[in-house]
Amino acid sequence: MKLSLPLIRISLLTVLASGLLAATLPLGAADGDKALLDKAKALFKPLPATSALADSTPQRVALGKALFFETRVSNDGRLGCATCHNPAFYGADALALSVGVNGKVLPRNASTVFNTSLLMAQHYGGNRVSVEDQAVKALLSPLAYGNTSYEQVEKKLQVLGYQSLFDKAFPGEAKPLSADNWGKAIGAYERTLLTPAPFDQFLKGDTQALSPQAKLGLAKFIDTGCAGCHNGVSVGGQMYQKFGITQDYWLATGSTEKEAFKGFDKGRFHDTKNEADAFMFKVPQLRNVAVTPPYFHDGSVATLPQAVRVMAQLQLGKQLPDEDVAHIVSFLESLTGEVPADFAKAPVLPVAPH
Amino acid sequence: MKLSLPLIRISLLTVLASGLLAATLPLGAADGDKALLDKAKALFKPLPATSALADSTPQRVALGKALFFETRVSNDGRLGCATCHNPAFYGADALALSVGVNGKVLPRNASTVFNTSLLMAQHYGGNRVSVEDQAVKALLSPLAYGNTSYEQVEKKLQVLGYQSLFDKAFPGEAKPLSADNWGKAIGAYERTLLTPAPFDQFLKGDTQALSPQAKLGLAKFIDTGCAGCHNGVSVGGQMYQKFGITQDYWLATGSTEKEAFKGFDKGRFHDTKNEADAFMFKVPQLRNVAVTPPYFHDGSVATLPQAVRVMAQLQLGKQLPDEDVAHIVSFLESLTGEVPADFAKAPVLPVAPH
Numbered sequence: 149m150k151l152s153l154p155l156i157r158i159s160l161l162t163v164l165a166s167g168l169l170a171a172t173l174p175l176g177a178a179d180g181d182k183a184l185l186d187k188a189k190a191l192f193k194p195l196p197a198t199s200a201l202a203d204s205t206p207q208r209v210a211l212g213k214a215l216f217f218e219t220r221v222s223n224d225g226r227l228g229c230a231t232c233h234n235p236a237f238y239g240a241d242a243l244a245l246s247v248g249v250n251g252k253v254l255p256r257n258a259s260t261v262f263n264t265s266l267l268m269a270q271h272y273g274g275n276r277v278s279v280e281d282q283a284v285k286a287l288l289s290p291l292a293y294g295n296t297s298y299e300q301v302e303k304k305l306q307v308l309g310y311q312s313l314f315d316k317a318f319p320g321e322a323k324p325l326s327a328d329n330w331g332k333a334i335g336a337y338e339r340t341l342l343t344p345a346p347f348d349q350f351l352k353g354d355t356q357a358l359s360p361q362a363k364l365g366l367a368k369f370i371d372t373g374c375a376g377c378h379n380g381v382s383v384g385g386q387m388y389q390k391f392g393i394t395q396d397y398w399l400a401t402g403s404t405e406k407e408a409f410k411g412f413d414k415g416r417f418h419d420t421k422n423e424a425d426a427f428m429f430k431v432p433q434l435r436n437v438a439v440t441p442p443y444f445h446d447g448s449v450a451t452l453p454q455a456v457r458v459m460a461q462l463q464l465g466k467q468l469p470d471e472d473v474a475h476i477v478s479f480l481e482s483l484t485g486e487v488p489a490d491f492a493k494a495p496v497l498p499v500a501p502h
Numbered sequence: 503m504k505l506s507l508p509l510i511r512i513s514l515l516t517v518l519a520s521g522l523l524a525a526t527l528p529l530g531a532a533d534g535d536k537a538l539l540d541k542a543k544a545l546f547k548p549l550p551a552t553s554a555l556a557d558s559t560p561q562r563v564a565l566g567k568a569l570f571f572e573t574r575v576s577n578d579g580r581l582g583c584a585t586c587h588n589p590a591f592y593g594a595d596a597l598a599l600s601v602g603v604n605g606k607v608l609p610r611n612a613s614t615v616f617n618t619s620l621l622m623a624q625h626y627g628g629n630r631v632s633v634e635d636q637a638v639k640a641l642l643s644p645l646a647y648g649n650t651s652y653e654q655v656e657k658k659l660q661v662l663g664y665q666s667l668f669d670k671a672f673p674g675e676a677k678p679l680s681a682d683n684w685g686k687a688i689g690a691y692e693r694t695l696l697t698p699a700p701f702d703q704f705l706k707g708d709t710q711a712l713s714p715q716a717k718l719g720l721a722k723f724i725d726t727g728c729a730g731c732h733n734g735v736s737v738g739g740q741m742y743q744k745f746g747i748t749q750d751y752w753l754a755t756g757s758t759e760k761e762a763f764k765g766f767d768k769g770r771f772h773d774t775k776n777e778a779d780a781f782m783f784k785v786p787q788l789r790n791v792a793v794t795p796p797y798f799h800d801g802s803v804a805t806l807p808q809a810v811r812v813m814a815q816l817q818l819g820k821q822l823p824d825e826d827v828a829h830i831v832s833f834l835e836s837l838t839g840e841v842p843a844d845f846a847k848a849p850v851l852p853v854a855p856h
Contacts, residue, residue, distance in 0.1 A: 225597050236849060487850055494848065502831060
């Protein structure tokens with residue numbers, strides 16, 4: 149018992165000294181990794197195993213996949229979900245502005261379909277509440293599928309031979325083949341399109357899953373303030389934010405006025421008509437950002453380093469040195485996941501019965 | 503020994519009687535199958551294991567696949583080989599007339615890319631001597647990729663990050679990244695796209711590979727005269743033939759005049775300017791015909807039974823009864839192969855270096 153007190157004192161001193169060292173000297177690599185991991189875990193979450201709804205079934209997912217690749221339902225017979233969300237381009241289309249039915253140029257850039265079911269809403273203005281809602285409303289959009297009524301869509305699907313696939317996907321329903329179930333099926337499929345990336349391994353505790361450059365970039369991403377908006381499971385996509393805090397965004401991006409908006413794109417304002425929403429855009433998720441150029445709501449910036457510079461300047465009033473930009477780009481590259489194998493394999497679509 | 507002579511006599515009589523029966527009564531199923539197989543083997547060939555050129559390599563095929571799905575080389579950034587030769591539609595596009603760059607409607611229907619390397623030439627007019635030739639010339643066609651020079655194409659490919667892939671596919675060459683090698687790579691890939699079908703199993707001796715209806719249809723296909731043009735390994739695609747022997751083809755198909763041809767499509771004439779070639783078209787292959795509607799060079803006929811009726815009437819002056827049409831359709835369905843697994847899986851394309 150006599151020796152116990154001095155031992156406890158030494159232990160306390162050691163702990164205090166460690167604390168002092170940690171506060172005043174550079175951390176060792178392992179300690180630094182642990183500290184960075186703790187910071188990251190407070191801001192981000194790894195991807196879940198699934199974002200499927202409770203009523204999803206393999207039949208519903210298979211039908212949704214067929215419909216995702218189906219072009220014959222559009223007004224010109226050429227446009228399907230996969231047109232703008234192409235397997236060869238990580239679920240986007242590599243265009244600044246997407247092109248809808250009958251060659252109509254859309255006023256905005258197509259976001260990747262991967263992980264999008266995890267976002268708070270769909271579209272830059274958030275005017276689609278879910279992937280299901282987006283899929284249904286696209287059918288009648290004059291810029292997207294260009295149909296004039298849901299009855300017309302249902303008739304087309306019947307003629308193409310889809311009845312039995314809807315019957316299997318929605319058994320027991322009074323009217324399995326419906327526009328509403330088009331949305332449910334496509335949504336069920338899109339909810340399978342999650343892309344786990346090296347950053348998820350890091351968040352789960354494997355600090356070696358990121359390169360030293362990517363870890364420096366992650367620290368810089370957090371310290372610069374990027375994570376204030378780009379956070380959560382999808383590293384963005386969970387809030388609206390004004391694009392252009394320090395100056396009008398087009399001064400930095402080179403964006404042009406758009407006829408559809410009678411001027412510059414004012415984001416959410418065009419959906420709500422509320423001046424408080426002027427220039428508010430859904431913060432994009434950053435998963436797969438390194439492989440889905442060009443950038444921003446109108447694809448006005450071609451490269452990722454330039455997009456990082458523009459963001460720091462416009463949103464945070466900071467001029468990032470080239471080294472910081474390079475590190476942040478390395479971190480963003482760690483958000484690139486594998487293309488889901490099943491997504492990349494196109495289905496064979498029904499042929500209308502003779 | 504005494505009993506042997508009468509036994510031989512009985513045997514001979516039996517054989518003679520069998521011969522008489524065979525000549526005057528319907529064949530048994532097995533004899534009929536054998537006779538049909540012999541007839542078919544004289545007209546058709548099963549698919550080879552490959553149509554690869556001698557210098558093909560896995561690196562060349564992989565590059566060709568990427569280029570096949572690449573859209574950023576076209577003038578509007580939206581058109582690639584896979585646009586009109588879509589995995590979801592058996593290597594065609596399910597449109598009557600295909601749509602080229604900048605929304606230009608082409609004057610002809612897209613044929614499936616499957617097995618096309620086995621045909622005597624490419625395009626309905628045969629103005630492309632090989633799949634390699636077709637791929638190179640499409641780059642500068644104002645209706646297809648719409649580029650103005652091969653230098654422009656090569657520059658685009660460099661910017662997109664293709665240099666190292668060409669270096670690996672064409673090692674030791676002075677200039678691996680070239681328009682000529684674009685054609686060689688895409689050709690190497692397209693030569694892998696063969697689709698063995700039940701009919702190939704039949705031709706190899708498995709007479710049970712075809713249904714009884716398909717066998718009746720095969721016999722009718724031969725007896726009616728269809729196999730006079732639709733023969734060989736690709737069941738067509740090996741000769742030119744006048745479309746519309748008994749009357750102008752548009753009277754039966756509903757085809758319309760086309761601006762590109764300043765009237766009705768006169769086929770090979772538009773390439774050769776030789777009046778002897780007026781209305782001569784390459785006879786289409788029939789592999790996968792049941793799953794690649796609509797039909798004919800301009801997609802003017804929507805269904806396979808109607809296409810069979812039109813063919814018999816226009817080319818052979820025959821009005822086929824519905825039962826014969828149904829049997830021939832059953833036979834044509836036996837030409838449907840499996841979509842090559844690798845074809846259906848889109849590659850992930852290079853992202854331009856930052």
